[in-house]
Amino acid sequence: MVTRTFSSRIPRLLALATAVALAACATATPYQPADHGYGYSEQRIEQNRYRVTFAGNSDTPRQTVENYLLYRAAELTLQAGYDYFVFASDSTEASTRYLQNFSGYYGWGPYYWYPRGMYGGLGASTSTPVTEYEAQANIVMFAGKKKDEDVKAFDARQVRSNLEALIVRPVPKS
Numbered sequence: 001m002v003t004r005t006f007s008s009r010i011p012r013l014l015a016l017a018t019a020v021a022l023a024a025c026a027t028a029t030p031y032q033p034a035d036h037g038y039g040y041s042e043q044r045i046e047q048n049r050y051r052v053t054f055a056g057n058s059d060t061p062r063q064t065v066e067n068y069l070l071y072r073a074a075e076l077t078l079q080a081g082y083d084y085f086v087f088a089s090d091s092t093e094a095s096t097r098y099l100q101n102f103s104g105y106y107g108w109g110p111y112y113w114y115p116r117g118m119y120g121g122l123g124a125s126t127s128t129p130v131t132e133y134e135a136q137a138n139i140v141m142f143a144g145k146k147k148d149e150d151v152k153a154f155d156a157r158q159v160r161s162n163l164e165a166l167i168v169r170p171v172p173k174s
Helices: 005-024 062-079 156-166
Strands: 039-044 050-055 084-103 104-113 113-122 124-142 154-155
Touching: 005 124, 050 062, 062 084, 062 124, 062 156, 084 156, 154 156
Parallel strands: none
Antiparallel strands: 039 050, 050 124, 084 124, 084 154, 104 113
């Protein structure tokens, strides 16, 4: 007679917990203030200088993360009473981790052939890459008309107007 113990159910419980966690993140990060590490944030450095960051979850493409960063920089510029901003520096980092999935069995148990320890069986292990992007820029804000030859300068009103259709805001909680 084979007795099933709680430990023999652990692989199934882990698989279920992983599926639930992935389902919770099944949508791209909306344009929102940082929440649980995802969204935009900024830090004022000087009166007209900010460090702006946008971090997306694994369902948020790199281009979306970079668009949201630009949009936030435009919003900040206009809120502060300026007309355009210049990227003093910018970067986008990719962070990849791997989710492991094991199909087979293992556990702890007092089986007569393994009286003290772990037992296991054959199975297959797969690894799935999960990549998240974070974009960061140091921006300097200016009043007046930007110089057309400055390729790092962005007209805040034009950026906001051109990217507005791409911005997905969070669904209000009821």
